[in-house]
Amino acid sequence: MPIELRLADQQPLERSDAARNREALLAAAQRLIDRCSVEGVTMDAVAHEAGVGKGTVFRRFESREGLMAAVLNRSETEWQAAAIGGPPPLGPGAEPMERLLAFGHSRLRLNLTHGALINAAGHAGARSYAAVSFSAMHVRYLLTAIGVQGDIPLLATALMAPLEVVILEQQVRTEQMDIERIQAGWDDLVRRVVAG
Amino acid sequence: MPIELRLADQQPLERSDAARNREALLAAAQRLIDRCSVEGVTMDAVAHEAGVGKGTVFRRFESREGLMAAVLNRSETEWQAAAIGGPPPLGPGAEPMERLLAFGHSRLRLNLTHGALINAAGHAGARSYAAVSFSAMHVRYLLTAIGVQGDIPLLATALMAPLEVVILEQQVRTEQMDIERIQAGWDDLVRRVVAG
């Protein structure tokens, strides 16, 4: 009688060929994104580049958004690690206010450079929510550490919202604002919110 | 020799059948949106409902986003009129601060009810920019009237950003916040920003 003695390994185990294909697909996707733009990458192309059938791509990643989210997840995870445990001023060691400002600057840059990929990843399931959630949690923590009074979750959202890709693209692309100005504006916003 | 004596009528004139078809298409789209959801409306269905060919739909509205933007435009225009010239507290007659708060509440409600349509309209050309631009202009004007010091365009963006559909859907759908709380949070944000 098989008792499934995998410890707390929740997922029902992944077959070796499946794992190999997942890696191949992620690598293929990354390669194609680098070669053409994000928008130019088709699912058929990814499947072909990885040397698998199209069905396999969708089995692994659900949808195009899911695949993009998985690709995005790599750099995102790395960035999250830097925010939690990296060197100051982003990581611990600096004053909370300083960390918050560094966090915003970093996120702003990241959202501009990865904008296309973030858009392509869309709102695909838990992955994208995790990304949003991480930032929200971190900003909430920093606001609390600073000693801000009020509805912290909402204030955190208010600070993160102007850094959303849609907003930034509007400002940079359509209104021709330069990044320094946007950054300065965000710093100003933070100061006003914190001052209460 | 035809001198084209249309005054400042910039558009090169629209043929009567074209005008008829445009109206028919908008009406058909509206009808289908009411019947099914926005997401369930296909371009073929709109064409068929209006009794025209598919090519005609794309000739008139460029893309699905364009068509949705045109449908959205009707209610949006009406709302803009209310903001500029309607009764207080939204329209003129109330104090600027009161108007700003009313503006935010109204926009929040509107973005939630028309969320699907706004998303479907996407960033389709000048139409959507006009909508964004109107709100931005109005908020800038009110901030100036209140006497706020600083980079007004950026502050206006910072206030509008948390009212974006993406943000609101995240809060309401995923985080289960209720609307009163979000509204109160926005009021608080405005107060902090205005207080400087």
Added chain:
DNA sequence: AGGCCAAACGGACCGCGGTCCGCTTCTATT
């Protein structure tokens, strides 16, 4: 009225995201 031609029309056609189902392959068990 008649005729000219730019503008508008319609629907066949294409590429892409996504699904489905019959076939193959891996792994656990004896």
Added chain:
DNA sequence: AATAGAAGCGGACCGCGGTCCGTTTGGCCT
């Protein structure tokens, strides 16, 4: 090593957004 069956695989297939081009129509000029 043999085997059973679950998990994975692949590619034909579908619907939708969007394009293209041969045909029709409406407006103007004689």
